[in-house]
Amino acid sequence: MSNLFAMARRIIRQIVRDKRTLALLIIAPLLILTLVWYIFGAKTSEPNLAIINYNSSNLLPAFKSADYERMSPLEARQALADKKIDAYVDLGHPVNVHLEGSDPSRNGLAMSKIQKSMQTVQQIQVKQMQTQLTNVIRSQQKAIQAQQQVMKQMTIALQQYAPSTLAALPRNTTQAGLPSGAQPGEKVQLDVSYLHGNSGLNTFDSFGPAMVGIFVFLFIFMIGGVSFLRERTTGTLDRLMASPIRNYQIICGYLVGFGLFVIVQSFILTCYIVYVLKIYNVGSILDVLIIVFILSFSALSLSILLSTFASNELQMFQFIPLVIVPQVFLSGLFPIETLPGWVRVIGNLMPIHYSTDALRNIMIRGTGFSGWWLDGGALLLFSLVFIIINIYVIRASRPLAS
Amino acid sequence: MTYPVKGEHLYKHYKKQVVLDDVSLTLREGEIYGLIGPSGAGKTTLVRILLGLEKADSGNVELFEQTPTLDAFRSLGYMAQSDALYNELSAYQNLEFFASIQGMRGKEKKQRILDVAKSVGLENDLKKNVAQFSGGMRRRLSLAAALVHEPRLYLLDEPTVGLDPLIRRSIWTLFHYLKSKGATIIVTTHVMDEVAQCDRVGLLSEGHIIAQGAPKELTQEFGVSTVEDVFLIKEGMKP
Structure with a gap:
């Protein structure tokens, strides 16, 4: 155990003394998160629209002049070509x-506005x-009234000349009331809950939680991978191998040492997006930290594993397009339900996929342990598999006494 | 008499190149053994195999008369050709780390770090960052890291390369001091005046130990003035 802590202490010292790396761990994600916040959180601008052939149209009141510029067909075509307007509506028929x-x-913005x-x-x-119908009804009512007038006159005439015939008629003259008048049309509005x-x-509210996970993964992957790679290239790993330290103590020492920075980093990031950028959050920050912490284990153990296949820093960074970028795209930031099955299978093999799911459950859906234990378990499983492979890989560096 | 290191019939090849071809080597307790030979002769590979960092294709290695175990490493100090230091850390922190993983604790560790830094002449540079060290200082710190836990057996790969003569001499004084306290040292070297200070030397050439013995005996046996000339005779050339 004490060997493990000696390892962890050394890694913590290395990072603390390397101010640049420390700044990279904290400041770079904050900067990028802020940028992303502006990009996705910003109000979308109104589309610029115009109408033509409006003079003859009775639809004009629907197209308020504040929203739709009045233009001649020629002007509109020119403006569209010059990208001054996004669309114009021709009020002719059709x-x-x-x-x-x-x-x-x-396009989408313009269309939704026009559809409104x-x-x-x-x-x-x-x-x-x-109004057309009421006019028809009114004219009919008038006609009916005229008929009733005629009938009254006829009745009077009959009373005078032949009262007996009148008695035989059923007295069914109804009070011709107004037809239930056209009530003011009920406003068609959906009640949304x-x-x-x-x-x-x-968009940022749903991106934000995933971004925290992605940043922690990316930075731990880079720093952890390079740091273990240097252990190999500078020969310090050989020195460790020629000492009584055990293989698992080396790997776990790394996990503990970097784990501390992950806690600090993810705490700062989470607090920043929740309290400064005011991202939507109904979950507990502790849950967020736990998920990010577990995620970092898989990032670190994967990067240590991959560092075995790199012989210098450049080759280590060549893994980023291969390991990080697909994870970002398949993590669930973008909808993946419609992708072909094999792509989704790959997505399911990626740690960030699970952290994104878990962090969204926590921050947006507010689910407690029941909402993330499965994702957390998947991440732990990833880490465990990578760690065990790592321990076996290191064993190759000490073939005689392992 | 015990044998701290014993390697028997070691073979090793990388791809098609044969690096070690039936090398047997036994160190006696309390001697300084010099492994000399041109670069590419297999010195480093031999040291790494004796240490257990590499596996021989065939042959057998014993440390302290048993198959190597992790505990055996506690009594073993290794210094590689590369300096193998953590550049971000100070000299003290480097030594402190290597002492810790060797199981040293507390005051004993602290005192030992100061002692070992003094013995390589770095006692005033302990607070400095290793990144600011000169090549010679790094070499000495690397040596100090191999000494810090007071092992009984040292495997030192080119410990004095790149050091100026004055420091080299003080390092060899240190080796003799360690020997006097009962340590066994195997050291690879190019430098011929160091060869004379070894108790025994092994001449390694193209994967074979072509000659072995005390430097004086070797020169007498081959009738030459320096050990270097033994190589030339063995290669079939007149000195």
């Missing part, structure tokens, strides 16, 4: 929409139909 089209997100206006268009059309989160949840 109504046409012309999109700029080069940026899918702007189209709802008003439909309301206008419905109202028009309503959220099981988790709220309407204010933006």
Whole structure:
């Protein structure tokens, strides 16, 4: 045990004395998180829209001049080509929409705005139909009243000339009331409720928890991997191998030493996104720290393992595109449900996938232990497998006495 | 008499190149054994195999008359050709770490670190970062790290390479002092004036030990003035 702590103490000292690495561990993630927060958390700008052929149209009230610039067809086409507007609506018959089209997100914005206006268009059309119908009904009512007038006159005439025939008629003249008048149309609005989160949840709120995991994984992978690689290249590993320290004490010493920095790093990152960037969080920070801590074990043990296959720092960093980047894309930051099965299988073999799932469960869904123990267990399993392989790999460095 | 290190019929090859070809080597307790030979002769490989850092293709190694165990490493000091130090740490922290994993504790450890730093002439540089050390200082610190736990057996791979003559001499004085306290030392070297200070030398050439014995006996046996000339005779050249 004391050997293990000697290892851990040495690693802590190494990192503390290497101010640059220390800064990299803490400041770089904060900087990137802030950038990502601005990028994904920012309010999206309003699309620029225009309408043409509006003079003859009765749909004009649906397209407020604040939202839709009035343009001639020629102007609109030019503005679209110059990217001054994202789309224009042709109010002729039928109504046409012309999109700029080069940026899918702007397309989406323009379309959703136009569709909102189209709802008003439909309301206008419905109202028009309503007024038309009421007019028809009114004119019919007038006709009925005229008929009733005629009938009254006829009744009077009959009373005067033939009262007996009148008595035979059933007295079924109904009070012709107004037909139940057109009630003001009920506003079509959905009542939306959220099981988790709220309407204010933006992209960063769902990215943020995953980002913490990704950063911890990335930085521990880099620093841990290089630090073990140097142990091999400078020959200190040989010196360790020629001492009574046991293989598991070396690996576990690394885990404990780096574990301390992971706790500090993830605590700062989590507090930063929760209290400074005010990310949506309903879970406990302790749960977040536990997950990130377990994740770092798999990052460190994987990087130690891969450092065996690298002969210098550059080769170590060559693993990043191979190990880190696919994990980021398949972690669940982006929807993966529709991907082909084999891609999802690969995703399931990646530690960050589980940390993302667990951190979202904790921070957005607010689930306690029941929500993350499975993911946590998967991460522990990863670490355990990597650690055991590592211990066997190191054994090759000390073939005689292991 | 016990044999701290014994290697018998060691073979080793990397890919097609044969590095050691039936090498047998037995160290006697309390001697300084010099392993000499041109670079590429297999000196480092032989030391690493004796240490258990590499496995021989065939042959047998014994440390302290038994198959190597982790406990045997407690009595063993190894210094590699590379300095094998942690650059981020200070000299003291380096020694402290190596002393700790050898099981040293507390005041004893502290005192021992100061002593060993003094013996290699680094007592005033302990607080400095190793990254600021010169090549010679690093070499001496590396040696100190191999000495810190007072082992009975030293395997030193080129301990004096890159050191100036004055320091080299004081290092050899240290070796003789360690020997006087009962330690066994195997040292690889290029430098011929160091060869004369060894009790016995082994001449390693292309994976074979071509001659072995006390330096004086060797020169007499081959009728030459220096051990270096023995190589030339063995290679079939007149000195």
